[in-house]
Amino acid sequence: MGRGTRGARAVARTAGVVAAGAVTAARALRGPGRAGRCRPADVTGRAGRWQVVTVDRPPERVLPGGRRPEPLRRLGDGVEVALRPAPGGRGTELAARSAGGGPLTGPAAHLVGDDPGLLIRETLRQVKQLAETGELLRPDRSPLDGPVGPG
Amino acid sequence: MRALCWLGADGLGVREVPDPELRNSADAIVRVRRSATCGADLPLLGGRGPSLAVGDVLGHEFLGDVVEVGPGVRRHRVGDRVVVCAAVACGGCWYCRQGLYACCDNGSTGAAVAEQAWGQPTGGCYGQPRSAGGFAGSHAEYVRVPYADVGAFAVPDPVDDDRAVFASDAVPTGWLGAELGEVRPGDVVAVWGAGAVGQMTARAALLRGAARVVVIDRYPDRLRSAERHVGAETLDYQATDVAAELRERSGGRGPDVCVEAVGMAWDGTGPRSLADLFAAAGRGGAVPDRPIAVREAVHACRKGGTVVVLGTFTGFVDTFPLGAVMHKALTVRSARQHGQRWIPMLLDRMARGEISTGHLATHRLPLEQGAHGYDLFRERADGCLRAVFTP
Numbered sequence: 001m002g003r004g005t006r007g008a009r010a011v012a013r014t015a016g017v018v019a020a021g022a023v024t025a026a027r028a029l030r031g032p033g034r035a036g037r038c039r040p041a042d043v044t045g046r047a048g049r050w051q052v053v054t055v056d057r058p059p060e061r062v063l064p065g066g067r068r069p070e071p072l073r074r075l076g077d078g079v080e081v082a083l084r085p086a087p088g089g090r091g092t093e094l095a096a097r098s099a100g101g102g103p104l105t106g107p108a109a110h111l112v113g114d115d116p117g118l119l120i121r122e123t124l125r126q127v128k129q130l131a132e133t134g135e136l137l138r139p140d141r142s143p144l145d146g147p148v149g150p151g
Numbered sequence: 152m153r154a155l156c157w158l159g160a161d162g163l164g165v166r167e168v169p170d171p172e173l174r175n176s177a178d179a180i181v182r183v184r185r186s187a188t189c190g191a192d193l194p195l196l197g198g199r200g201p202s203l204a205v206g207d208v209l210g211h212e213f214l215g216d217v218v219e220v221g222p223g224v225r226r227h228r229v230g231d232r233v234v235v236c237a238a239v240a241c242g243g244c245w246y247c248r249q250g251l252y253a254c255c256d257n258g259s260t261g262a263a264v265a266e267q268a269w270g271q272p273t274g275g276c277y278g279q280p281r282s283a284g285g286f287a288g289s290h291a292e293y294v295r296v297p298y299a300d301v302g303a304f305a306v307p308d309p310v311d312d313d314r315a316v317f318a319s320d321a322v323p324t325g326w327l328g329a330e331l332g333e334v335r336p337g338d339v340v341a342v343w344g345a346g347a348v349g350q351m352t353a354r355a356a357l358l359r360g361a362a363r364v365v366v367i368d369r370y371p372d373r374l375r376s377a378e379r380h381v382g383a384e385t386l387d388y389q390a391t392d393v394a395a396e397l398r399e400r401s402g403g404r405g406p407d408v409c410v411e412a413v414g415m416a417w418d419g420t421g422p423r424s425l426a427d428l429f430a431a432a433g434r435g436g437a438v439p440d441r442p443i444a445v446r447e448a449v450h451a452c453r454k455g456g457t458v459v460v461l462g463t464f465t466g467f468v469d470t471f472p473l474g475a476v477m478h479k480a481l482t483v484r485s486a487r488q489h490g491q492r493w494i495p496m497l498l499d500r501m502a503r504g505e506i507s508t509g510h511l512a513t514h515r516l517p518l519e520q521g522a523h524g525y526d527l528f529r530e531r532a533d534g535c536l537r538a539v540f541t542p
Contacts, residue, residue, distance in 0.1 A: 056245040090245055122263060125272075129257045132243040133298075134223075138174040139260040139285030140295055 048098035048117050050082075053124040056091040057131045059083055071126040072096065079120060094127060096120050153542065154208040154291035155521035157196070163522040168208065171287060171295035176223030179299035181235060185316040186213040186289040187512070188528045188538045189237075190346060191463040194415050195280070196525065203280050209521075210290035210540075211237040211277035212320040214312060217303070218293070226300040233303040234498070235296050236490035237320040239275035239284055242301035246274075253487035258298070260285030273487070290521055292542040304494045307502045313515065314501060316539060317347065317508040322497050323490035324461060325351025325412075329359050331459045331484040332408035336360030339401040341451060343444035344412035345373035345385065347511045347537050348461060352410050353383040354506055361408075365400060367393055367444075372534040380510045388447075397451045405453035413444040414462020442468040449475050449483075460485035514538040 055062045062083060063069065072081060075096070082095045098116045129136055156166045171180055189212050195203055203209075214234040217227050227233065240247050240255035247255050258274030259265060264282035265272040275297075278288020287294060296303055306315045325348055334340055340356040342349045345368035353364045366377040367386045374385040386396055397406055448458045449472045458481055476483060500506045513536045516524045524538030 054245070056243070056248065118263070125262055128244075129241075133177075133241045133257050135175055135177075137241075137257060137260055137285075137297060139281065140171060140174065140287045141169060 048100070048120070050095045050097045051117055051121045051124055052093055052095040053121075053128045054086045054090055054093050055128045055131050059085065059092045062092045062094055062127065062131050069127055069130060071123045071130070075120065075123060078116075094124060096124055152292040153518060154287070155210065155518060155540070157203040157205065157207045157209060159205045163196070163209070163525055165519050165521060166206070168206065168287075168291070171291075171293050173219060173221045174295065175297060176221040177298050177300060178221045179217050179224055179227055179296045179303060180219040181213075181215040181233065181294050181296050181303070182218045183213050183215040183289055183291060183294055183542050184232075184312045185215075185512075186210045186291075186518075186540050186542070187316050187319075187321075188212075188524060188540075189320060190348070190414060192278070192525070193529055194463060194465050196529070207278070207280070208288040208291050209278045210288035211279070212316060213277075213289035213294065214306060214316050214319060215289075215294070217299075220299065224299050227303055227305075231303075232306045234306050234315050234318045234494065235277075235289075235294075236302045236304070236323070236488075236494055237276055238302070238488060238490055239277065239286060239297055240301055240491055241298050242491070247301070247491075250489055250492045251486075252301075252489040252491040254489075259283065276487075290518060290540055290542075292518075301491055304498065307498055309502045310498060311509075313512045313539065314508045315498070317351070317511055317537075318490075318494055318498050318501060320488065320490065321347040321511065321537075322351050322501070322506060322508060323493050324348045324488040325353075326355045326493050326497060327486060327488045328352035328410045328412065328459050328461045329355035329361075329408075331486060332356070332410060332457045334359040334361050334408050337362045338407040339363045339404075340365070340408045340410065341397055341406040341448070342366045342383070342410045342412055343448060344368060344462065345370065345377045346412065349410075349412035350377050350381050350383075350511070351506070351508075352412055352461065353377060354381045356408070356410075357382055358500070358505060363400060365397065365406070367447075370531055373531075373536065376510060376536065380507050393447060394451045401453065405451050405456065407453055408457050408459065409448035409452040410459040410461060411442075411444040411448050412461045414464055442471060446470070446472055449479075449481060452479065452481055454479045455481070457482045457484060459483075511537045512539040516540055518542045 078099050079096050080099050084093050086093045126136055152170050153165050154168045155163055158164050192209055217229055217231040217233055220227055238253045239258040240252035241257035244256040253274045255274035259272060261282035262272035275284030275286055277286045329352055334356045338361045340361045342353050345366045349366055353366050356364045364383045365386055366383045367388050368374050369387055369389045377383045377385055386393055445460055452458050513534055514524060514527055516538055518540045521540055527533055527535040528538045
């Protein structure tokens with residue numbers, strides 16, 4: 001399980017035993033398209049930590065049509081994805097991690113500015129926001145985008 | 152358009168900046184009628200907390216007219232006069248569903264940075280650094296309002312602009328203070344800080360049935376204002392022993408609810424306690440963020456009572472009396488305001504005259520005098536409670 005914590009292992013275990021209603025979706029997660037088998041993350045021993053967000057929507061709204069939504073598809077095959085219902089009616093817990101074999105992970109990667117965990121976390125936030133609000137919130141244009149005029 | 156910008160070492164100045172534009176379908180563009188200063192701006196200007204970028208537009212308490220709406224906006228039309236909650240929230244996440252709008256998961260574009268700072272991302276706010284929202288401030292001719300159906304509210308005709316502007320932040324923050332304290336009929340409530348938020352907290356406590364509300368400050372004009380416009384009792388902390396006075400006024404028990412509405416905006420006159428002196432000595436004489444009013448509130452509060460922290464803190468504080476919290480079985484609560492929950496109700500109360508806010512706008516200035524307005528506000532000069540700008 002590499003660097004997985006107890007909580008992450010719980011998510012990983014759950015990924016294999018998701019509720020019946022979510023099984024179809026869980027299978028669809030195993031690759032950028034509809035099919036494909038998931039390579040166990042600990043085969044290489046370098047899988048990253050699970051990144052998890054709770055989406056205040058049911059699983060079918062998090063993964064419409066049982067497919068990875070666009071932000072997750074961009075990450076390709078190198079990312080494992082799992083989901084399960086969140087307790088207390090809080091929606092769906094959506095998890096993802098690097099499947100291993102890729103670049104450095106964890107603090108070492110953070111130090112060199114190439115932590116895939118950050119990218120995965122940002123991607124999960126985007127999936128969550130799309131499910132909850134329908135679009136990604138954009139910042140105002142920064143003053144740095146154009147010169148500030150004189151007073 | 153013209154906007155009041157942070158200019159780095161040059162302070163504040165009105166500059167020409169690009170007009171805002173619709174960036175999301177749920178956005179509206181509002182032409183600003185009034186925009187007020189707030190104590191939460193001062194740490195930013197003082198270089199404490201997250202950094203502004205040169206050219207950032209300040210301001211988060213405002214009202215105006217809707218001049219453009221995105222295709223996803225349902226509740227508002229061009230021409231509506233609206234007050235906009237200072238906190239930006241999506242209305243669709245779990246936190247928003249619980250009414251915890253300031254904790255919104257989708258209200259900021261700086262989630263990653265906020266997660267580093269606070270452990271979790273929080274909702275956004277206008278006129279803050281990119282990490283705290285990504286939205287330009289309201290000290291401008293126009294402002295973009297994300298999630299307009301969630302954060303903008305039509306203003307009843309009887310409430311004029313100079314009063315309605317405070318429904319954006321000061322009034323809901325005060326209401327939050329009384330709500331977090333769960334003020335009940337018969338309670339004795341003490342409020343540290345007689346600024347706009349402190350006064351609105353005191354008013355909210357009285358409306359919830361508090362038997363006695365005592366506001367603490369050192370500025371005579373602010374104390375008079377709290378007495379006259381809110382109906383609160385007052386204490387000048389420079390003229391009396393606050394803890395002893397509060398004991399005396401609460402039958403020896405101490406106040407049931409103590410609300411701190413000061414934050415980092417305390418007067419800055421140097422260490423006021425041995426704890427501060429020790430903390431300063433450990434930092435080569437530099438005085439750290441001082442939760443002086445929080446300490447006093449913890450000390451004064453009755454056993455089993457509630458201390459509410461409303462003032463803005465941006466980082467760490469030293470010398471927090473955790474022992475007193477434990478031994479007196481206190482509850483300590485805090486939040487940024489969840490105004491979307493209360494603004495319609497508060498506007499109705501303002502329309503009925505239950506909450507007075509017009510007196511808070513002590514200085515009404517054109518936007519061009521924004522820098523002067525902040526000077527007055529920062530220095531509490533000329534009786535300034537809030538400077539309110541008209542673009």
